[in-house]
Amino acid sequence: MNATVYTFPDRPQPPPDTGTEHPAPVTQLGGSGVYTVKEVSQILRISLGGTYALIRIGEIPAKKLGGRWVIPKRRFAEWLDSCVGDREPERR
Template identity: 55%
Template structure:
């Protein structure tokens, strides 16, 4: 038995201008990041980022039922994490 031919569209579907987007845009006028934004900035999974937030590794505050990460504290923390480590054994 032969299957019927399926016609494929020749052009990609258009998206309405008011359609919701899945792109996270990091706005400079907000004081905090969401956990999802920090996960993207660090290239981590959302679950791993939540774990680091709950453990206190990433500086965050719980407001109501939502975790927020203050931008200034996050970038200070990140700068401290990325400083070159000094090796007392001379391995560096």
């Protein structure tokens, strides 16, 4: 059996770092601006079904993208802050 071996060309090397250039800031896209329903249920310490129910009635601010619900972090934080004053006093 004859085997043919192919060599790969060397990869071009980046220029050496001189320390004078600053890299562009990195923008994170992978879910950094939104929560999943599961993450919100864990934050609120309520069931996943209860979280979906609150989203469906519009209590928790959320958007449906395709078949998936996402909760914008900024709007969720604002909503959560607004709920603090709505709390009923505890009975003893």
